[in-house]
Amino acid sequence: MVYLDHASAMPVDPRVLAFARRYLEEEFGNPSSLYDRGLSVRRAVEAARGQVAALIRAADQRKIVFTGSATESNNLAIRGTALRNRKKGKKVLVSAVEHISVMNPAKDLQKQGFELGFIPVDRYGTVDLAALEAELTPETVLVSVNYANDEIGTVEPMREVSRLVHGAGAYLHVNATAAAGRVLIDVQEDGIDLLTLSGNDLGGPRGAAALYVGPGVKVQSVMPGGGQERGLRSGTENVFAIAGMGEAARLAAEEMAEEMAREQAIRDRLIREVLEIEEAALTGHPTARLPHHASFRFSRIEGESILLNLDTFFDIQVATGSACSSRTLEPSHVLLAIGLTHEQAHGSVVMTLGRSNTVADVQYVADAMRETVGRLRGISPL
Incomplete structure (x- = not known):
């Protein structure tokens, strides 16, 4: 599996899960309670608050x-x-x-x-x-x-x-x-x-x-x-999730520079490979963009068809538009706002990287995209 939809759902970092699971299994008190078990989880909530504050300075x-x-x-x-x-x-x-x-x-x-x-x-x-x-x-x-x-x-x-x-x-x-x-x-x-x-x-x-x-x-x-x-x-308060968010924020603050440099290198190579496909275009800013984010549009085919084919035949997961809007048949308001036509907006594919992705994924994904786009265009009435 090559998972490229981290913008809609990220896997929980195993280190975060190991840290936070105690608030499901052992320290299950209510943070509003005044006895020791409640005060203990209140301290966990406040520690997470400090970690989130530190992430955004x-x-x-x-x-x-x-x-x-x-x-x-x-x-x-x-x-x-x-x-x-x-x-x-x-x-x-x-x-x-x-x-x-x-x-x-x-x-x-x-x-x-x-x-x-x-x-x-x-x-x-x-x-x-x-x-x-x-x-x-x-x-x-x-x-x-x-x-x-x-x-x-x-x-x-x-x-x-x-x-x-x-x-x-x-x-x-x-x-x-x-x-x-x-x-x-x-x-x-x-x-x-x-x-x-x-x-x-x-x-x-x-x-x-x-x-x-x-x-x-x-x-x-x-x-x-x-x-x-x-x-x-x-x-x-959902202490398990809050404590986990705090730990995730701490890890992000410590590792962001190194991890994002790694993902950006993968992203840039992925963009170069995919743009070699005929009638493929990058959406969004070419340089002022998120380091883990690659988004494209393909003419004469539907993004949903690309998504389903990649998932079915190659076990690659991507997105088309926002996850919160993906169940509507309407084109993305974001893509229309940047000047795409309805037909162009319907051919969007979004790939977002995470810790599980490596440079070895790039060629497999690019080859799968070429085969998928070629197959779908071969049967497209357009």
């Missing part, structure tokens, strides 16, 4: 709020910030290439009377800074721009975005799910007010994510209850 670990998923973190950031600050203004801006878990909360706000604007991007998926500046008004309360796109791999010019957003007096939310652990993130230097992270995308177990809420940022809870996580995210 947050000055205060208390600014990390644990949630159950990146989708929940995005909802808390977007809906919670807009609703809490509606007296300031009722305009929200999101980039045209945001994840669906950012798009839909923003559209929900629109139904509640907020004005919603979309920031266009260029053919590489990079935010149009001039268009962003033109959209910003005194009524703008929140802007959401992902750190890097999970479908096309493009890394955004975050500091320039932050400068414009803060110049207009608005808050900046950044979905860093695809980028954390793969590029250096510094919430202070980057000027980020709210930042979303996912535990599984760091190599931790599913069921834990985080939201960084910067100094002075006012957010209202969107899920009231027992008041856990500073009252912003009620519900008994």
Whole structure:
């Protein structure tokens, strides 16, 4: 098997599992309890909070709020910030290439009377800074721009975005799910007010994510209850997943430079090989992209057909578009936003590398792609 879909689901790092399993089997107390077993797991939660804060270079670990998923973190950031600050203004801006878990909360706000604007991007998926500046008004309360796109791999010019957003007096939310652990993130230097992270995308177990809420940022809870996580995210903490996320964040911080250099070398070779296929094209920015990310489009065939053929005949797993949107027959809104036609967007393939991949995979994958594309074009009515 050659697994190339780490953007949708990463295997849990065995070291993380070995570290965190004690919170399933032995230390199972409730972090809100005052007896020793509860205090012990509370210390584990706080240790994880510090490790996540260190990964994104947050000055205060208390600014990390644990949630159950990146989708929940995005909802808390977007809906919670807009609703809490509606007296300031009722305009929200999101980039045209945001994840669906950012798009839909923003559209929900629109139904509640907020004005919603979309920031266009260029053919590489990079935010149009001039268009962003033109959209910003005194009524703008929140802007959401992902750190890097999970479908096309493009890394955004975050500091320039932050400068414009803060110049207009608005808050900046950044979905860093695809980028954390793969590029250096510094919430202070980057000027980020709210930042979303996912535990599984760091190599931790599913069921834990985080939201960084910067100094002075006012957010209202969107899920009231027992008041856990500073009252912003009620519900008994999933200590196993949170502790695992903390350990995964620690490992990512320590090993990121070396691992990403290794994966980028594999990625570059993979891109060169695949682009030798007739009518294959790279999507996303050619250089300002995630180091583990390769994305393509192929004319006259469907990405779903490529995916299924690679899986069935070669035991290679890839993606076509975002995993959260893959069950719809509609073309990816990200690919349409960068100027592709519906037909071109339907021929997308996304490959994302992880620790299990080696340079030896490249030739096998490239050969399988050539054979698959040739076979499918041979039977295509186009």
